[in-house]
Amino acid sequence: MKILVIQQKMIGDVLTSTIICEALRKEYPDATIDYLVNSNTKPVLTENPFFDHIVEFKKEYQDSKKAFYAFLKKIRETRYDHVIDVYGKLESNLITLFTGAPTKVSFHKWYTQFLYTKTIKRSSDSITNASIAIENRLRLIFPENRITAEITRPKIFLTKEEKQKAGEFLESNGIKSKTPLIMISVLGSETKKTLPFAYMAKMIDVIVNTTGANILFNYIPNQEKDARAVYNLTMPKTQRHIHFDVFAKSLRGFLAILSHCDSLIGNEGGAVNMAKALDIPTFTIFSPWIHKKDWNMFEDGETQISVHLSDYLPGLFLHKNGKELKKKSLELYPYFKPELFIDQLYNFLNKNL
Structure with missing residues (x-):
């Protein structure tokens, strides 16, 4: 049997969807399992034993119809028996269709359901502490009565050499x-997913004052100006603990450095998911417009903790849907003062450092 799993979203989604490959490997140990992802997410998948091949969806396939068609032909020639489309957008709709696979599964959308032999409706309520993100992915494989028993955590695999090099x-x-050593997810992927700079700086001051830890900032090159702005807002004493210019030159290098950290603290995003996959304790701050229950994976109140403005000021969220909250995210963030969650942060630091 040849199985293709498709997930073309960001790193957090790609990493989380590896649980599908792991579940398939256990269910069909003799199958060939391929995982189709965007090229830039490949580093979080290296060394993963739960699929046979990484199929890269390159940027040129988006930029050139000719290149995309050539890719589709190649996919069809592989003759997959089973396709699980986790992504569910136009590109993956076409890829799934072109495979010609007898079995094609995806999440239910009324306007694309005819492309698949089976569609699964997402649940909006979690039944475990794994999060809705994990549970709904498992529904693409298992019946409802098996979900709880099949829960597993996404994993990142590093070599001894990678870890040793990062330590050196x-x-x-x-x-x-x-x-x-604490990694700070100092910025979100966008402004609407980033705690106000002054609040983040105050939180870092508290962390250093409480633990005396060394601090690393997680940011990408085009965020350096904003990361520096947060650094400049911290106290001089704190700044002596921040190693601002110590960062990896690749995503794989970042993962190896992260594996040496005692915890990751900061804005919700891919870095949090990567830390959890490396079994690193996390303290996550969710944006006001993100539903915490969708992504607070394996929260246990000790090693994995997350906070959301609605935990403290639920009245701000009454009668507002997701689109309204996204539009008002920057208006809501000023209410999310560190004082609201500082006691939880203290407890997290005490338990994990």
């Missing part, structure tokens, strides 16, 4: 293993 890199930058 940290040592060479004066970061000793005896001192706690």
Whole structure:
């Protein structure tokens, strides 16, 4: 049997969807399992044993109809028996259709359901602490009565050499293993997913004052100006603990460095999901417009904690749907003062450092 799993979204989604491949590997140990993802997300999948091949969806396929058609022909030649389309957008709709696979499964959408042999309706209520994101992905494989038993965590696999090299890199930058090391997800993927800079700076001050930890900032090159703005808002004492210019030159390098951290704290996003996949404790701050229950994976109140403005000021969210909250996100963020969740942060630091 040849199985194709398609997930072309961002890193967090691609990583989370690896649980589908893991479940398929257990269910069909002799099958060939391929995982189709965008090229830029490939580093979180390297060394993963739960699929046989990574099928890269390159940017050129989006830019050139000719290149995309050539890709579709190649996919068809593979002759897949079973396709699971987790993405469910136009590109993956066409890929699924072109496979010619006898069995094609995806999430239910009234306008694309005819393309698939089976569609699954997402549940909006979780039945475990794994999160809706995990549970709904498993529904693409298992009947409802098996979901709880089949829960598993996304995993990232690093080699000993990668970890050793990252440790040596940290040592060479004066970061000793005896001192706690905390990664700060200082910025979200967009402004609407980023705690106000002053609030983030105040939180980092609290972390350093409480733990004396070394601090690394997680940001991408085009966010350096904003990351520096947060740094400049922290106290001089705090700044002496922040290794602003210590960062990896690749995503794989970042993962290896993250594996040496005692925790990751900050804005919800891909970095949080990567930390959880490396079994690193996380303290996550959700944007006001993101539904926490969708992505607070395996929250246990100790090693995995998340906070949302609605936890403290639910009245701000009455009679507002997702679209309204997204539009008002920047208006709601000023209410999300660190004082609201500071006690939870203290408890998290005490338990995990």
